[in-house]
Amino acid sequence: VKYMEKLFHPLGVIVNEKSFRRYEGDGIRKVTSIRNVGTTELMELAGLRGVAMHGNSKSAHTRLAITTPHDVARRGEMAVSCMQQIATLLAKQAWKCGR
Template structure:
C-alpha cells in the first residue's frame, strides 16, 4: 500500500490513506458489534446449561431500566436476585423481550468511537469510562465485570477522527488533516486501532468466562 514507507503525501497516497482509514473503521465497527453479539449469546448458553450468567443479568437489568423508562408501571422483569436464582426465567425474558432490544441496539450502531463502544459495552458490565459507567450502574443495577479503560481507546478514537475527515471532507481538508502525520504514522495508528479491538476481545473473554 502506498502509505507505508512514505514520509510525505503524494496524491495517490492520500487516496489510499482515505480508503484505508474508511475500511479499517468499518472493520472495527463490525468487530465491536460481533463481539457484543457473541458475548450475549455465550452468556445465554451458559445460563441454559449451568446458571444465570452475570453478562446476561446485566443485560436484563439494563433492559429493565429501559422498559421502566418507557412504561414505569409495567412490572415485566423480576429482580436481579430472582433472575440469578432462576436461569429459566432469565432465558425466557431474554428470548421473549430483551433479545430484540439488543438486536436493534446493534443494528442501529453506526460507529466505533468511544461513545459507541460505551453504549454497547456498559450495559454488559464492561467499563470503558469509569464516571459514565457509574451512572449506568447506579440507574440500572448493572454490576462491573471488566474494566477496559487501560487498553488504548485513544488509538481507536483517533482513527474515528481520521475517518470523519477522510469520508466526509474534500481532498483539501483531508490533506490538511493528514499532513499532521506522515503516511507511515497513519498506518501505525491504524494498526494500533486494530490492536485495541483484539485486546478488547481478549479482556472481555478473560473477565467474562
C-alpha cells in the same frame, strides 16, 4: 475519551468507572474494564474512527494530507492493538461466565 465512553459503556465495557455509573441499570451491567488499555491506543482508535466516519469532511482531508504512510500504519497498529485488548478482555469474561 468521552466519545469512547459513549461507545463502550452501553456494552458494559468500562472506560471511566465514575461516568459508567450513569449507564448502569436498565439492562446495562459491568462486563469488563479497560483501565489497563493504553490511553494512546484509545485515542488513536477514536481519532481513526472519526476520520473514517467523517472522511468527506475538510478537516479529515487536511489531517490525512499531513500524515505519512508510516504514521498512518503506526496509528492503525495502535487502534488495532486497542481493539485486540478490549476483545481479549471481553473473551476472558465470556469464558468465565460460560463455566
